[in-house]
Amino acid sequence: GAGVSQSPSNKVTEKGKDVELRCDPISGHTALYWYRQSLGQGLEFLIYFQGNSAPDKSGLPSDRFSAERTGGSVSTLTIQRTQQEDSAVYLCASSSQGAVGQPQHFGDGTRLSIL
Amino acid sequence: AQSVTQLGSHVSVSEGALVLLRCNYSSSVPPYLFWYVQYPNQGLQLLLKYTTGATLVKGINGFEAEFKKSETSFHLTKPSAHMSDAAEYFCAVTKTGNQFYFGTGTSLTVIP
Numbered sequence: 001g002a003g004v005s006q007s008p009s010n011k012v013t014e015k016g017k018d019v020e021l022r023c024d025p026i027s028g029h030t031a032l033y034w035y036r037q038s039l040g041q042g043l044e045f046l047i048y049f050q051g052n053s054a055p056d057k058s059g060l061p062s063d064r065f066s067a068e069r070t071g072g073s074v075s076t077l078t079i080q081r082t083q084q085e086d087s088a089v090y091l092c093a094s095s096s097q098g099a100v101g102q103p104q105h106f107g108d109g110t111r112l113s114i115l
Numbered sequence: 116a117q118s119v120t121q122l123g124s125h126v127s128v129s130e131g132a133l134v135l136l137r138c139n140y141s142s143s144v145p146p147y148l149f150w151y152v153q154y155p156n157q158g159l160q161l162l163l164k165y166t167t168g169a170t171l172v173k174g175i176n177g178f179e180a181e182f183k184k185s186e187t188s189f190h191l192t193k194p195s196a197h198m199s200d201a202a203e204y205f206c207a208v209t210k211t212g213n214q215f216y217f218g219t220g221t222s223l224t225v226i227p
Contacts, residue, residue: 004158033215042205042219043159056213091158101147101166104215106158 002026004107006092012113015084021077021110025094032075033104034067037089046090049075050097079112087114119206121218129226134178134193136221138206141187146208148189150180153203153220162204165189176200201225 005024013019025032034046045059049069060066064082069075079086089111093104122137140146147166151159163174170182176199180191189206206218 006158035217043217045214045216048213050213093159101164101209103149103161103164104159106151106160108156108158111156 004092004094004105006090006107006110008110009108010111010113012115013082014115016081018078018080019082019112021079021090021092021112023075023077023092023094023107025073025075025092026105027073029094029096029105030072031095031097031102031104032069033093033095034075034077035091035093036061037091037109039088043091046077082112082114084114087112119208119216119218121204121206121221123221124219125222125224127224127226128196130198131195134191134196134200134223136191136204136206136223138180138189138191138218139187140189140206140208140216142208142210146210148180148182149207149209149215150174150178150189150191151205151207152176153205155202159205162191196223196225198225198227 007022030051032049035043047067048056064080067077089109091109093106095102095104118141120139149164150162153159162178163172165172165182173179178193203220203222205220207215209215
């Protein structure tokens with residue numbers, strides 16, 4: 001399909017392990033966002049990529065979280081030494097930055113459970 | 116920093132009744148405003164957006180929202196609720212498109 005694709009859809013891991021979450025944005029979209037959605041909460045901004053510019057990492061909750069975007073397309077969010085409080089749904093979104101006010105298009109998310 | 120307030124984390128309406136979901140934002144400059152809907156185990160889908168121009172915006176599935184600058188509000192309405200409208204609804208704002216601010220969401224229940 002032509003939408004934002006995230007993998008895996010579900011991930012269960014033990015506390016202390018590292019995890020990698022993947023996001024394939026819509027082709028041609030230059031902006032990519034990662035959010036965290038905890039149960040019953042809104043979306044917590046994590047990180048934003050725009051083209052070749054330095055990413056906005058202001059939302060990353062700790063240095064255990066990192067993200068990269070290779071070739072201006074696919075992005076990977078990595079969580080090191082996972083903790084139980086990292087359990088949440090991680091959502092990726094992309095948008096076209098041709099004009100301000102373009103909406104974000106979301107993937108279905110990765111549901112992360114830390115045992 | 117901007118903020119978005121959605122009054123009422125849970126709203127219940129009868130099928131066929133009016134749906135009203137409230138959203139207020141704090142911004143010194145009118146931002147760009149969005150409503151998204153989230154169905155279980157899915158990502159967010161755009162319902163409608165306000166950028167410039169007409170303050171009454173029509174979206175998909177019969178929803179509409181009105182931007183009221185004087186009230187810093189962007190409430191979402193639908194004249195007649197359908198069972199399929201049951202979902203989580205999020206209001207969001209951005210000024211630059213670099214960062215979006217989301218409300219905490221309103222869960223809509225439709226009672227048959």
